[in-house]
Amino acid sequence: xxxxxxxxxxxxxxxxxxxxxxxxxxxxxxxxxxxxxxxxxxxxxxxxxxxxxxxxxxxxxxxxxxxxxxxxxxxxxxxxxxxxxxxxxxxxxxxxxxxxxxxxxxxxxxxxxxxxxxxxxxxxxxxxxxxxxxxxxxxxxxxxxxxxxxxxxxxxxxxxxxxxxxxxxxxxxxxxxxxxxxxxxxxxxxxxxxxxxxxxxxxxxxxxxxxxxxxxxxxxxxxxxxxxxxxxxxxxxxxxxxxxxxxxxxxxxxxxxxxxxxxxxxxxxxxxxxxxxxxxxxxxxxxxxxxxxxxxxxxxxxxxxxxxxxxxxxxxxxxxxxxx
Numbered sequence: 518x519x520x521x522x523x524x525x526x527x528x529x530x531x532x533x534x535x536x537x538x539x540x541x542x543x544x545x546x547x548x549x550x551x552x553x554x555x556x557x558x559x560x561x562x563x564x565x566x567x568x569x570x571x572x573x574x575x576x577x578x579x580x581x582x583x584x585x586x587x588x589x590x591x592x593x594x595x596x597x598x599x600x601x602x603x604x605x606x607x608x609x610x611x612x613x614x615x616x617x618x619x620x621x622x623x624x625x626x627x628x629x630x631x632x633x634x635x636x637x638x639x640x641x642x643x644x645x646x647x648x649x650x651x652x653x654x655x656x657x658x659x660x661x662x663x664x665x666x667x668x669x670x671x672x673x674x675x676x677x678x679x680x681x682x683x684x685x686x687x688x689x690x691x692x693x694x695x696x697x698x699x700x701x702x703x704x705x706x707x708x709x710x711x712x713x714x715x716x717x718x719x720x721x722x723x724x725x726x727x728x729x730x731x732x733x734x735x736x737x738x739x740x741x742x743x744x745x746x747x748x749x750x751x752x753x754x755x756x757x758x759x760x761x762x763x764x765x766x767x768x769x770x771x772x773x774x775x776x777x778x779x780x781x782x783x784x785x786x787x788x789x790x791x792x793x794x795x796x797x798x799x800x801x802x803x804x805x806x807x808x809x810x811x812x813x814x815x816x817x818x819x820x821x822x823x824x825x826x827x828x829x830x831x832x833x834x835x836x837x838x839x840x841x
Contacts, residue, residue: 525549528575534788535570535781544571547807551576554814560597562810563590563610566756567776567802568601574785576810577601582757583609583655584670588839590614599813600821601805603628608659611821612832619821622809626801630656630741633711634690639664642687646707651687652677653834654694656713659823661689662831668838671740672755674698678706680841693717697740697747715797716741719774721749723795727772731793735768739775746774763787776802 525545529536536544548571554560555578563586564577573580579589583606590598590610597618600607605628607621639651639661653665654674662668669677669688675698678686686704688695690711699706719742727734737759738750747753752762759773760783770791773780777796784792812818823831 524552525575531574532570532785535784541571544575544807547811548575550811551807551814554811558597558814559595560599560814561593561595562599562601563593563606565602565606565802566760566782567778567799568782568805569778569803570781570785571807572601572805572810573778573782576807580782582670582672582755584672584755585757586610587613587655587670587835591839593617597814597817599810601810602626603631603801604821605631605656605658607821608823608831609655609835611823612659612662612828612835615828615832618817620813620817621819621821622806622813623804624819626804628656628801629714630654630690630711631658631661634661634709636660636664638709639689642689642707642709646687649685649687649707650681650683651689652681653689654691655835655838657690659827659831662834663827664830665689665834666837668834670755670838672757673838673841674740675702676841677838678702678704691741693743694740696744697742697753700744713741715776715799716774717743718797719743719746721745724749724774727793727795731770731772734770734772734793735766737762737771737773737775739773742774750774759783763790778802 525548561578563579564573590613598610599620600610603626611619650666653668655668655670688706690709692708692710695706695708724736736750738747738753740753772793776799780792780794
């Protein structure tokens with residue numbers, strides 16, 4: 518496109534349906550710089566599905582949900598990993614790559630779930646429920662993971678719970694994810710009271726209004742949504758499962774009840790699907806942008822470090838999940 522730099526101009530073809538030309542012109546310089554810096558520094562960018570399209574489709578080397586990023590981070594052949602996501606994701610990448618430099622572009626990119634529980638809370642729960650294994654969602658700090666038996670993601674939570682072969686588990690910190698898994702397994706699940714500030718705001722009434730306004734729409738809900746929302750939807754699954762559903766079923770009209778950028782990123786590959794876009798923004802994910810990814814690579818800014826006493830047991834909880 519006119520006015521764009523050479524590499525950025527070719528990348529624009531991927532995202533032209535979701536990024537207006539006037540916005541693209543503001544992105545092109547940072548994109549060219551990031552691509553060059555990655556080559557110079559032997560760096561890769563990991564981007565979560567909630568990142569904006571100019572990051573997800575144009576500068577990221579590895580993309581996906583939390584489970585996919587955790588799996589792929591282990592095999593990264595690079596000296597530097599830049600995590601375009603929130604802080605717990607950067608910590609997980611560091612746990613799995615202790616000898617690599619892991620950078621997060623903005624230290625304040627947090628998570629309401631991660632902030633809802635502390636390592637002390639987990640220790641108190643163990644005292645209250647002695648002998649009950651602790652399954653911890655990856656949306657937690659390394660310190661919380663270190664107090665856990667095994668981690669899970671929204672994509673493998675049921676499999677993780679059932680892999681333990683016990684009658685009941687503690688599942689922390691997302692109450693709604695725990696309740697949604699409990700509805701689909703015979704294992705008794707004791708939940709914490711944490712909620713995702715993106716997903717907790719969706720309601721079953723929202724879905725009914727969507728169906729009235731958009732006849733025939735297929736509703737996909739993230740399992741961090743309240744159970745009545747999941748029950749009302751046609752399908753519930755992780756962001757990867759949502760993307761797979763669209764690829765497999767090719768619905769004429771669909772709504773993804775999750776963070777806003779998810780629809781934009783999936784829509785790039787599905788021009789024939791109409792994406793209805795009532796969504797909720799994650800203010801933490803949106804702290805990551807091209808400018809601070811570029812600054813992270815230029816200045817080695819915001820390196821992630823984890824206390825070795827925490828890193829060891831936290832790594833074991835993550836690796837136990839990945840071994841399933």
